[in-house]
Amino acid sequence: MRKAFVASVLVAATALALAGCGGGNPPGVDGNLTDNWPAMPAPSVPVPAASACYDVDNPAPGQAPLPAPVGCAARHSLETIHVGTFAAADAPPGDGDPALRRAYTDCSDSARRYLGGDWRTARTGLDLVVPTAAQWSGGARWYRCDAVEFADLDSYRVVAREGSLKGGLSGPRPLALGCFNVTAKGQDVGAMAPVDCATAHNGEFVGVWDAPAGPYPADAHQLEQARLDGCRGVIAAYTGVPDDDKVRYRVGQITYGFGKADWDLGNRGARCYLWMENKTFTSSLKGAGPGALPINSG
Structure with a gap:
């Protein structure tokens, strides 16, 4: 098609040149081949769609590129919940860049509105996706906020679901x-x-503990201890037992942090769970009090 188009232009130009030798242009011809043609649009990088769902096998954090979106009522494994825009003055985002932290905060706030609560209290993961260096050079200034559902928060296997x-x-x-x-x-x-709280279980999610602001601890043991200490207070508040050094003798605990990459983006949280090694319950322990969790139980 492109060769045929070029040939037709050359024929037309020859015809006009011959007409010009006769002392004028034919009726309806002004002698200018381009003044009425629209300019070609400048190339641009497409902006991702917000509130779009994608059926992706084993989606990875920062999944790119994506296939064509599907309806969210259809089978899908990844959902773009928000698309934002970097400021014009922002440099290409890199590790530790304030622009990345602002974008991640926007993603977290958007996820809270989209889901109806803190995404960290759900079986969900949240990822910030930014343009590649080539896309940025091409003018892309968008960032994408992707969410997935996990089957559980130990294996982090992504669920293929139907429905948003x-x-x-x-x-x-x-x-x-x-x-x-x-x-x-x-x-x-x-x-x-995960099981219904009315069935026998030995663990329960109690909330999120956020570490104080500061650099990511280089000492892994120090970080683990800080999370255990922080979650101990969350467990005490959730179950209604005194927040003292005896909490550990009432109930065990499990903590899951979000890692250095999330910390650097502003998420210093850890998910906190109570855990009973040798005992099960058939109801939630929220507000259960010392009677349900006596010292040296479990």
């Missing part, structure tokens, strides 16, 4: 973290299977 994540933490809160059957392997967690 929107509203998953409002009303009956179908995405909310609740009670679990925890399988231990020595000092490690082997599995955390």
